[in-house]
Amino acid sequence: MAKILSTDTSNYSRKERGETKIHDEEWQKIADALEVPVEDIKEEKFSGIVHNDNSTLHDQSGSYIHNYNIPNSIVENLQDYILLLKKEIESLKEELKNK
Structure with missing residues (x-):
């Protein structure tokens, strides 16, 4: 992929890890190489603040900031x-031990 994007592997690796932005032209090149539509692979960068009533998670790893309100009922359900x-x-570990 680094070769397709005309970059070195360390720069591509940073893009893969989300440390640097993948530009629209690069998304298109990757999609073309994989023979898939851009929409199937392009990820919108999540980075921002998640609000869970009074709980807050700060993620400063990217360049976009989004606010999400997550009701406690959903959080409790997931927990x-x-x-x-x-x-x-x-249970499955125990089952494996007993075999």
Whole structure:
């Protein structure tokens, strides 16, 4: 991909990690190389502030700032689901030990 974008591998690696911006022309070159539409691969950069009622997460890793309001009910639902998945993982580990 670095060759396709006419850059060195370290610069491309920084783009991949989100440390430097991938410009629209570069997105097009990548899409052409992968033979897919740009819309299928282009990611909008998330970087900003997530508001969860009184909880705040600051992410300063990019150049865009977005505000998201996440209701507590959704956060609680996701936390419950994570707990369920953790229990399932432990159960599967036990099952593997017993084989």
